[in-house]
Structure formats: C-alpha cells, structure tokens
Amino acid sequence: MTRFSLSRTGNVFAATWTRLGLAALLAAPLAFAAVPAAKATPALVIEVDSGKVLLAEDATKPWYPASVTKLMTAYVTFKAIRDGRITPETLVTVTETAAAQAPSKMGFKVGTQVTVDNALKMMLVKSANDMAVVLAEGVGGSFPAFIAEMNASARELGMDGTHYDNPNGLPSPGQITTARDLAILARALLTEFPERSDMFRIPAIKLGNAVIRNYNKLIDSYPGADGMKTGFICASGFNLVASARRGDKHVLAVVLGTSSGRARTEQAALLLEKGFQHSWKIFGAVAPTLDSLRNEGGPPTDMRAQVCGGKRKNTASEDDDTPSTASSFVAAGMGELGDNVTGASLLQKLPPSMPPVEVWVGPFPSAEALAAAYPPPPAQKKPPTAKNKGKKPGPQTAIIDTTGTTPPDAAPPDAAPPPSPTAKPAAKPAAKPAAKPAAKPAAKPATSASAATAKPLPKPAPAPTYPTVPPPPPQ
Template sequence: MVAVVRTRVARTRFTMGLAVALFAAGVGPVAHAASIETIAKQAILVDITSNTVLFEKSPDQRMAPSSMSKIMTMYMVFDAIKEGRLTLESTLPVSERAWRMQGSKMFVELHNNIKVDDLIKGVIVQSGNDACIVFAEGLAGSESAFAERMNKRARELGLKDTNLTNATGWPDPNHYMTARDLSILAEHLIKDFPEYYHYYSIREFKYHGINQGNRNPLLYRGMDVDGMKTGHTEAGGYGLTASAEREGRRLILVVNGLPSMQARADESARLIEWGFREFATYALFKAGETVDQVPLWLGAQDTVPVTVPEDMKVTMARADRSGMKVSLVSNAPVAAPVKKGDVVGKVVVSAPGFPGKEFPVVAAQDVEKLGFVGRALAAAKFLIFGAS
C-alpha cells in the first residue's frame, strides 16, 4: 500500500509493507554537514530542539571540567529551591573554610549570612569558589557530602562518565566529566529550571563593593548566547559550556582543552555560528497529528489512524534537505485489537549524507477485534479473494 502525504516541508511518500524495512545507515545521533575542525581537545555541539549532535570530537574522553562542573552545583541549588528546601530570600552562613577558599571568588564575608539570590549570582556570574562552598555546606553539611549527592544526581540524569569530588571544579584527578555529559547536564538545567536559567545571562554583579563581569565571552558578542559557564585549570585548559537560541532552535556547545582565553572565545563563536548556518531543523508532524492509516487484520475497522506521540522534528544539513525521504514502516496488517497509544510502526527519515532517524508511531484510537462471525467472514473473504 502506498499513500502520498503532504507535510509542511516536503511532499513525501510513505510506504507500508508486510516486513519491517531497515535503512542500512541505521539510527545515527550525528548529523553531517561540510566538515569543520577545532583546536579544542574535546568538543560537542548539540541541537537540543531535535536531540541531534551536529559535531563532536572526543566527546566521551574524561577531562578536567574545571568551573564548568559548577553547572551541577547550581543544578542542585535550583533543585533545592524547587523542592522548597531553599528560597531566593533564604540566607546561608559563611564558614571559615568558604571564606578562605582560593581561586575565583565572590568575596564572601566571614560568619556573614548571605542571601541565596546573591550566592547564585556569585557562582554563575563571578564563578565564586567561596559561594560554592557556602552552598555545599548549607545544603549537605560538608563539601564531601555535597559531592556524594551530586554524583547520585549525575547518575539519575544519565551522566555516564562523571565523578565529582568538590563543588567548585578545583583540580583533582578524581574530579572529571566528559563533554557529552556536560552537554546533557546543561540541557537538563535549561529544561528542568527554566525559571532560573536567566541568571546565566547576567553580565555583571557587584558584591562586597567589587563589581565583576560574567566570564562567558559570548554574552558580549550579540550572537544569541544566553549562558552558561567557563572553566580553566592547568589540567583541563580553557573550556566553555555555552547555549544559544535562534529562530526556535537551541544549541548547546561544550569545548575544552583550548590554549587561551582568546581561543576559547573565538573557537566557541565559530562553532556555534557554523551550527546555525549549516543546519536547519524541519518540523514534520505535531504531536497527535495523523500521519497515515495502518491496515488492520481482523479489526472492527479496516485501518487505524496513526500519529506521533511527540512533535516530530529533524535537524540536518541544509544541503541535504532536497533529498529528504520520509517512510512509514509497519508490520501491516497489524493484528487487532489495538489500544490507543500502542506502537504500531515507525517513521524513518533519511537523506543523502544524513544517517537517518526513527520516530515511533502509535495508534490514535482503540480498535476492537472482530467477533466470531466477523472473523469467519474475513477468513472466507481471504480464502476467496486473497489479501487486499
């Protein structure tokens, strides 16, 4: 059976058969465009609008994340606020350990009680190691206990190669992440706490009479970047986790191992602009929109309408768009009964140079099985006329 469907991006052919067809390219997470290189030791660029990796270089190699691991510290803080264990107006005490903390500082005052709102800005804008210690001790009693909580949450979030020993990113051979894990964490923070993400776009913050600018260089370049966090240690080099939103698309970039602050700024800007320029995201179907009809065997009706449970979007190189092919693949006819929401096939999107992507399709309604008489008539019809 062949049906022709017009979508918002192309007129495409959907093919259903008795066997499930498989594309040789399989389901690949990485889209491909004109090649690009980077001097970063580790890098990943992801379009989270369609969950597509646009570029990667050693994304699963363990690395020193430096202050980029403060994204996890802030994830824990925002989670505590969301659960009601903290408010923005809550205050936390400054211990001598926090006050003496070296590296980048917010310059907290010894034994003072500081508002959570100010501490958040101290971590995000000023990269304050001292503020991180205040949060760790305030939420878990000690930094080591806080690190244990962070590692537990990291596993829950699907970070497969992350181990954190402190709240600041302070150099430690056992404190490591991967570029891929950082991109996943950044996406979770953006999506799980949209009401607090705006802190990452604050360009400067004054505390204790000292005004400090946000260390993220891309906030000042007018290129739609609205976060997130820089990092630097001798072991890790210069790194940046950045996010930008443009025309309905959001990209997350992680780079690390760069040789200088200038290289960090220039390489990050170049990779993000390349991602927006060379790729586009195409919306094919909205959640709940009927894709097509799938034939049924011994059903109370001959077909069942199928839909996609979530918005169906694909990101691919703009140059590959003209060769896009969208196929509905199913073991048709599907045996009745069918319940609404049952997976009855998949939509496969392919194009030259695009590795392919699959989306499940589900029944849009319940369809009961024919009764005894109906099944007998259907069997007789099949014997006389064969499959239709």
C-alpha cells in the same frame, strides 16, 4: 573514539566515527577548515530541544571540568528549591572551609551570610569558589552530603563518565567529566528549570560600587548567546559550555581544553554558528542523540604543559584573553558565511542585554553589612629607601603611644631629646667658644624635639573604605 548508535523506523543503523568533528569533517563539502587534528580538543554541538547531536569530536573523552563543575552545583541547588528544602531567600553562611578556598572568590570573612539567590549569582558570574562551598554546605547540610547529591544527580541524568570531588572544580584527580556529559547536564538545566535560565546570561553583577564582569565573553558579543559557564585550571585548559538561541532554534556548544580564553570564545562562536546553519546536516534524519554516545574510559588528558608551560608569555588565568590559533578556524562551506569567516569575525560589540545585576550580603542591601563582610586589610610595611638601604639603623626616636604605655625603646619623659636625623648641629658645638653653647641649646631643643616627635612618626594605615549601598525603600 566516539561511537554513535543510531536507530530509525525499527532498523538499527550502527556507525563508528573516528575523531568525528572539525578535523574529520574536512572531507565533507560543508565543513570547518581547521588546525591540524593533533591540536584538536573535545567539541560538541547539539540541538537543545531535541537532544540531537550536530557535531562531535572526542566528545566522550575524559576531561577535567574545572569551574564548569558549578553547573552541577547550580542544578542540585535548583532541585533543592523545587523540592521546598530551601528558598532563594534562605541565608547561607561563609564557613572556615569556604573562606579557605583558592581564588577566584568573593573573599568574605567567616560568618558572613548571603542569600541562596545571591550566592548563585556570585558563583556563576564571578565563578566564586567560596560561594560554591557556601551553597554546598548550606544546601546539603554538610560538604560530603552535597557532593553525594552531585554524584547521585549525575547518575540519574546518565552522566556515567562524570565524578565530583568538590562543588567548584578546583584541581582534584577524581574530578572528571566528558563533553557529552556536560551537554546532558546543560540541557537538563535549560529544560527542567527554564524559569532560572536567565541566571546563566547575566553579563555582570554589582556589589556596592564594584562591577564584576562575567568570564563568558560570548554574552553581549555573539548574537543570540544566552549564557552557561566557563572553566579553567592548568590541567583542563580553557573550557566553555555555551548556549545560544535564534528564533525557534536553540543550540548548545561544549568546548574543552583550548589554550586561552579567547580561543574558547572564538571556537564556541564557530560551533554555535555551525549549529544555526540549517543547510548543513551531516547526519540528516538519522542524527544521533546524546544518549547514543558512549563515554570512554582511561585517565583525563592533562593540558598543563600546553596551557601553563614555560613557553607561555603570560600567566594563564580564567580571565585570559590571549590571541591564539582559534582565529585560524574558518567556516568553510557554511552556507552564506563564505570561506573566510573566522571565530573572531562572528563576535561584535552588542548593546548590553541587561544592566549589571545587584547582589549583596545579608538579607537585604546594607552598606554596614557589606563593610563588615570583609576582613581588615593587613598592615603594610614601608620598603627600605635607596638612601638608607644596607645601612645599620641609627638611634631610634621615641614613639608616642596613645594607649599610655611607653614602648621599651622610648626615651624617658625627662630625657634630652635625641638628635633629629636631618639636623646638622653635631659638629658645630665643638668648634664654638665655651660661652656660646648656653644660648644655642635654648633655641635648638624646641626644633629638635619637634623633629624628633613629628617627623619619624609612622603614618597610620589608612582606614578601609567600602562602597556604600543604599538601604531598601520602606515597604
């Protein structure tokens, strides 16, 4: 249950709303026509400047944040920059803990250094879990110290329904939040650090020759979208905190627990569009603020069965774009939009808002540093062919060892070469007269030796290639 406590001109107006939002608003003349309420997940729309709540559904319900956690990691890092503890150019180092994080990640090897600025961009665009830990350890001095800062910041902001166990949102039973708390955090990022807001709307980053796209599909698709952050684990479903600006109106939407990446994008587009409709005001002048919402207790909802269950046709991931019931949400009664507008219809292919933003490892772009940042690829084993599958291995051909050490299974240097696996002379010498074999071996050994040494040699693994990054021009 979401409770609003409202006040105006000294009089307290208290109201309790049961499942207020997309489903409950069906009774209002200006509301969404939506899928059944049983399928509803937390949703919230606010005005960024005033903090007024325009729409809320289960906005105070406990939920797993997944990678939306990285908004708090960015917030604590921005505070450290503001306080002078670090600068955007400060180098932070990939540790064993960071390198051991599960994907999505950059995959740099232990000891690699990146600037705070580049680590932030990789974390927010690629949703790199290793970069979140790199920032935590580099900014906080230690992993536990940074987590303590995250939780202290949540308390200072009034996010009393939120607790953090890690800086990246990977599964942890104690990592919880609410849509209300996420809106408070996102609003703090936008109002306290407006000079860094562009970091949330980067459509892609460029590392060497590789271009990595943002998982937030509203960017360059929904008019006015200016970023924030996505998140996904099986237990949370697909989460999105989305911001958009048109003229002097700045709207923020929070969507949690949808069944696919496309569902969260389309639902967020409809919620943002609802926020921009000036003619629609369910609360009027007495709209509640975020502070007036009260978080609920209890365990978070676990979406694992619905999102990652056996009935799913494809593997769920952060980059999922599976069609879903999100397209059935229509903008009924929303001003000039008409009754048949869907979330999908609000999205379009817009001109790129900016080119991919270059990132690098080390203090400045360097092809050598980038090449050294990745561990060597593992040696690949040749799979058995259909011809020799199941057969016992035959005699092994000697392998040339360029180090000067003879392998234990190699033939002595003066031994007769073993038969080539493709040659067929084995049966012929028995049928020939005794006088003829003398001439045959004279011609055969060269061919046989050539086959024995050339054909069976395994091809060396290809040397790793890395994209080149031109060095910066001389200053």
